Amino acid sequence: MACALGNALEMYDFTIYSFFAVVIAKNFFPVQSEMASLLMSITTFGVGFLMRPVGAMVIGRFAGRHGRKAALSLTIGLLIGPVGWYIRRCLPETHEAEPANQRGHWRNQIDLRHTLLAIAYVASTCLAVITPLAGRFADRHVLRKKLLAWTITLPVIFAWLCSLKTPDGSDPMNALIQPGAELDLDAFVQLRRDIHQAPELGGDTPLTAELVVSRLEAWGYEVHSGIGGHGVLRRGEGGRRLGLRADMDALPMQEKNDFAHASHIPGRMHACGHDGHTAILLAAAWRLTREPRFNGTLNLIFQPDEEGLCGARAMMEDGLFQRFPCDAIFALHNMPGIPVGTAVVQSGPTMASSKRVGLHIKGRGGHGAMPELVVDPIPVLASLINAIQTIKSRNLAVEEYAVISIGTVAAGTVYNIIPDDARMLVSVRTDTPATRRKINQRLEEIVRGHEQLFGVEIELEITQLAPALVNSEAETELLRTSLTPLFEPGLVLPRAAKVMGTEDFAWMLTEVPGCYFMLGNGEGEFHGCSVHNPHYDFSDALVRIGSDCWVKLAEDYLA
DSSP: OHHHHHHHHHHHHHHHHHHHHHHHHHHHSOOSSHHHHHHHHHHHHHHHHHHHHHHHHHHHTTSOHHHHHHHHHHHHHHHHHHHHHHHHHHSOOOOTTSOGGGTTGGGGGOOHHHHHHHHHHHHHHHHHHHHHHHHTTOOTTHHHHHHHHHHHHHHHHHHHHHHOOOTTSOOHHHHHHSSOOTTOOHHHHHHHHHHHHSOOBTTOOHHHHHHHHHHHHHTTOOEEEEETTTEEEEOOOSSEEEEEEEEOOBBSSOOOOOSTTSOSSTTOBOOSSHHHHHHHHHHHHHHHHHSOOOOEEEEEEEEOOTTTTOHHHHHHHTTHHHHSOOSEEEEEEEEETSOTTOEEOOOEEEEOOEEEEEEEEEOBOEETTOGGGSBOHHHHHHHHHHHHHHIIIIISOTTSOEEEEEEEEEEOSSTTEEOSEEEEEEEEEESSHHHHHHHHHHHHHHHHHHHHHHTOEEEEEEEEEEOOEEEOHHHHHHHHHHHGGGSOTTOEESOOSOOOOOOTHHHHHTTSOEEEEEEEEEOSSSTTSOTTSTTOOOOTHHHHHHHHHHHHHHHHHTO
C-alpha cells in the first residue's frame, strides 16, 4: 500500500511537471511544426529535470533519504513559482490610472496559463511535505518501481499534449494557453463583455488598445500602435494588401441595462456595438493565425474615436495608408431591427455625410423700447430658420436624400434688451457629394440674401465632419460573392431601409476602394433596440458570424 502511494505521488509529480514543461515551451517559444514543438517541450523539461538532483544534493547533504525526496518536489515548486510570476507580468493588467470601480477588470482576461501554473506551484510544494511521509513506509525496491512509472507516464503525457489534434485539426495546447480556438469562440464573447464593462471615449482608449496589442503580439502579429491616438494594426508580407477595420470607442451616456456585463463606469456606455466589432476582428485575427490559408498582406486596423468622427482622419493624417498601403479596405457594423443571420451588402451610397453649419448674425443691440434705433438680429434668425427648411422641400429632387436639422439657436440675455448678435448651429446630412455641394451653394445664397435684406453681417462656417460613405462597385461585389455561402439563401441583402447616419470609415474610402456592410443584430425589444439607446446591447451571436465573414473574405481576397 505504501509503495503504491509512493508511486502514485511520483507519477502525479512528473505528470504535473511534464504538462507545464509543454505549456512553458509553447508559450515562450512559438514554433510552427508539431515536431519542433515536441522537441522544445522535451528540452524545457530536461532543463528543469536537471535542476531536481541539484536541489536534492544541496538539501540532501543536510538531510536523510527523505529530505532528498522532499527536495525533488520542492525544487519543482521553486522553479515553477517564478515562471508563473513572470507569465503574470507579461499578461495584460489593469492600468494604474483607471478608476477604483474599474480596477482589476482586465484580470479576468488572464487565460488558463497562470491558473494552471499556480495550481502546479501549490501542488508541488504540498508534495514536499507528503512525499517524505509516504517514503517512510516505502521499501528499498520502490525506486525501481518509480522508474518504471516514469517510463510509462512521460511518453503518454507528451504524446497527448503535443500530438493530439482536435476534430478541426487544431492544437489543443494552444487552445488552452490562448483564447478562442476555431470551434470555441466563448472566450471572445467574454472578451466582448469585458470591453463593454470598461468603455472608453473618443481617442482616449488606452486600455482597449492595450488589450488588442497584447492579444495580437501573443499570436505572433507585427503590431504598430499609437497611430491616430490609440490605433493598432498589423502588417503581413507579400502579394495583395487587404485592410480590415474595427472601431473601439464608446459613447458618453448612462447605461440602463441591469445585466452582469453592464458598464462599470458612470456616464459611459458601449451603445453602438464597438465592443463587439473589436471582439469580432480579434476573433478573426486568432483564427487566421491558426490556419492562414492566404498569401498576401493583411492589415488589421483598430480605430479609436469613430463616434467623434475624428479617428479615421487622425490615423490617415498619421500616414496610415502611406506606411501600410491597402488595395482594398472593409468594415462592418451591427444593425438592430433586422434578424441575426442577415447581412446587408450595398453598392454605392450607403451612409450619409455629416457637416456642421454655424451662423453668426451680427446686428446692433439696444433698448427693447426703441427698436427703431437698432439692427435687430432676432427677425433675421427667425427668417433664416424658415428659409433653410425650404432647401429640402424646394431645391432638391425626390431622389436626392438630405436631412437638415437646426439643433441650437442662441440670442439675448434678458427680455427687454435687443441683443447685438444671434447664433445658430445646423446639422446637414447627404448621401452624395453632388447633393452636398448643392446644399452648400444654396446656404451661401440664403445667407447673402439675408444680409442685403436686413442690413446685417452673417458669418457662415461649414465644417465637414465626414463625407458620404460610398461603397465601390467592384469591392462590394467581391464581398457579396465571398459572404453568400456563409448565409442562408436570400439573407445577403443588396440594400436595406435608407439610413442617414454617418460613419467616419467614409474618410478611408475616399483614399482606398472598399465596402462597409451590415450584420443583423436582431429584432424585438432587446436586440432590436436601436444603437445610441441606453438599453442597447450587442448580440453575442455576431462574434462568430462576423469572424466567419472576415476569415472568408481574407482567404478569398488574398487567395
